[in-house]
Amino acid sequence: MRVAILGLGEAGQRYATDLVAANWQVSGFDPAPIPTPAGVRRADSAAAAAAGADLVVGLTGATFAVTAAADAAPALAPGSCYADFNSAAAVDKRAVAEALAGTQALVADVAVLAPVPRAGAATPLLVSGPGAAAVAGALRPLGAPVQVLAEPVGAAAGRKLLRSVFMKGLAAVVIEAVTAGEAAGCVDWVRDQIAAELGPALTDRLITGTRAHAGRRVHEVEASRDYLAELGTPAPITDATVTWLRRLAGGNA
Numbered sequence: 001m002r003v004a005i006l007g008l009g010e011a012g013q014r015y016a017t018d019l020v021a022a023n024w025q026v027s028g029f030d031p032a033p034i035p036t037p038a039g040v041r042r043a044d045s046a047a048a049a050a051a052g053a054d055l056v057v058g059l060t061g062a063t064f065a066v067t068a069a070a071d072a073a074p075a076l077a078p079g080s081c082y083a084d085f086n087s088a089a090a091v092d093k094r095a096v097a098e099a100l101a102g103t104q105a106l107v108a109d110v111a112v113l114a115p116v117p118r119a120g121a122a123t124p125l126l127v128s129g130p131g132a133a134a135v136a137g138a139l140r141p142l143g144a145p146v147q148v149l150a151e152p153v154g155a156a157a158g159r160k161l162l163r164s165v166f167m168k169g170l171a172a173v174v175i176e177a178v179t180a181g182e183a184a185g186c187v188d189w190v191r192d193q194i195a196a197e198l199g200p201a202l203t204d205r206l207i208t209g210t211r212a213h214a215g216r217r218v219h220e221v222e223a224s225r226d227y228l229a230e231l232g233t234p235a236p237i238t239d240a241t242v243t244w245l246r247r248l249a250g251g252n253a
Contacts, residue, residue, distance in 0.1 A: 001019075001024040001025070001054050001055060001138060002024070002025045002027075002052055002053045002054045002055075003019055003024050003025070003026055003027075003053055003054065003055045003056070003057060003138075004026075004027045004028065004029070004043075004049040004050045004053040004055070004056045004057065004072070005019075005026065005027070005028040005029075005040070005049070005057050005059060006028075006029050006030075006046050006049060006050070006056065006057065006058050006059060006060055006068045006072065007029075007030055007058065007059035007060035007061065007064075007068070008028050008029075008030035008032075008034055008035075008036065008037070008040075008059075009030070009034070009059065009061070010116065010117060010213075011059050011085070011112070011116040011117075012028065012030070012057075012059040013034075013035075013037050014116050014117055014120045014121075015057060015059070015116065015120065015121055016028055016037040016039075016040050017037045017038070017039075017120070018120040018121035018122075018142070019121060019142075020037065020038065020039035020040060022121065022142055025041075026039060026040045026041070027040065027041040027042075027043050027048075027049040027050075027053065028040045028041070028042055028043065028049055029042070029043045029044070029045060029046050029048070029049035030060075045071065046068050046071035046072040046075075047071055047072055047073075047074055047075040048075070049072070050072040050075040050076055050082075051075040051077075052077060053076075053077070053080060054077075054080055054081070054138075055080065055081050055083060055134065055135070055138055056072055056076065056080065056081070056082045056083065056105075057083050057085055058082065058083065058084040058085055058086055058096070059085050059086065060086065061086060061216055062086045062087060062088035062089075062092055062216075062219055062220070062223075063219070065084055065086045065088055065092060065093075065095075065096050066092065066095045066096055066099050069082060069084065069096045069099040069100055070099040070100075073099060073100050073102065073103050073105075076100070076103045076104075076105040077104075077105070078103075078104035078105070079104065079105070079106070080105045080106070081105060081106045081107075081108055081131040081134040081135065081138075082096075082100055082103075082105050082106070082107050082108070082131065083107075083108040083110050083127075083131060083134075083135050084096045084107070084108070084109060084110060085110045085112055087111075087112070087160060087164070087216075087217075087220040087223075088157060088220075088223065089157060089161065089223035089226065089227065090109075090154030090155070090157040090158045090161075090227070091154070092157070092223075093109040093129075093153050093154045093156075093157045094153055094154050096109075096153070097109075097129070097153045105131075106129075106130045106131030106134055107129050107130055107131050107153055108127050108128070108129045108130070108131030108132050108134065108135045108153075109127065109128045109129045109132075109152075109153040109154055109155065109156045109157055110125055110126070110127050110135060110156060111125065111126040111127070111156040111157060111159055111160035111163075112124075112125060112160075113125060113126055113160070113163065115205050115209060117205075118201070118205070119143075119144075121139060121142045121143070121144060122142060122143035122144050122145075123144060124144065124145040124146075124147075125139065125144055125145070125146045125147070126146075126147050126149065126156045126159055126160065127146060127147070127148050127149065127156055128148075128149040128150075128151045128152060128153060128154070128155035128156040129151075129152060129153035129154075129155075129156075130153075132148045132149065132156075133148060136148050158227060161220075161223055161224040161227045162224070162227070164220055164221060164223075164224045165221075165224050165228065165235075165237075165238050168210075168217060168220065168221045168224070168241050168245070169237050169238060169240075169241045170206065171206040171207075171209075171210040171241075172210075172240065172241040172244040172245070174194055174198075174203065174206045174207060174210075175206070175207060175210055175211070175244060175248070176244065177190055177194065178190055178191060178194075178207060191203060191207075210245070210248065211248055214245045214246075214248035214249040215249040217245055218242060218245035218246055218249055221238060221241050221242050221245060222242055224238055225238045225239065225242060
């Protein structure tokens with residue numbers, strides 16, 4: 001398999017490393033001066049990375065998802081698959097598909113259902129759109145549980161936003177409790193109580209991952225809140241989660 005990873009942040013680095021280990025030919029692009037994983041051919045543009053790839057994985061973050069797709073579009077081979085792995089609203093996923101409408105590539109809307117650092121290329125995925133079967137065919141042999149929805153681009157994103165209401169809300173509650181535990185001088189006890197219910201690995205990820213990625217996650221939770229508004233369901237907990245994430249991001253989100 002020839003794969004291009006657009007975005008070499010935390011998730012992109014882990015996917016690239018695992019795919020190199022699986023003997024895939026991996027190219028990558030990221031405009032930021034971040035390290036290139038061993039075995040990855042670093043390209044100087046999204047198009048250069050995508051040229052000749054069977055699968056292009058978009059992991060740029062929702063803000064740059066459409067731009068990355070548009071930049072890669074001229075280089076996409078007929079029959080290749082462009083898979084947008086970003087946590088984004090359904091409307092953003094459809095905008096990615098529109099940016100690729102002039103190509104002969106398949107488009108997949110991919111929802112990542114667990115922290116990528118935990119399982120790498122074996123992370124559970126939910127996929128919709130014309131390229132869903134291609135994503136499943138590529139990643140299932142690497143151990144990834146991939147659920148394919150026979151629905152258009154945007155469907156997987158909508159399901160992910162519903163999951164984000166739970167997971168990001170849970171993270172906000174954990175952060176709130178731990179912060180109070182620090183003030184009360186019993187943070188270890190509070191963490192132990194949470195870990196006894198959720199497990200130490202998830203507890204650590206909720207705390208460290210939320211603090212590290214608050215700026216990015218606030219946009220995901222805002223998209224979740226917009227989706228709940230579209231559905232006509234109440235969202236007071238999601239509103240509070242947005243407030244917490246903005247505070248953790250220093251008000252810069």
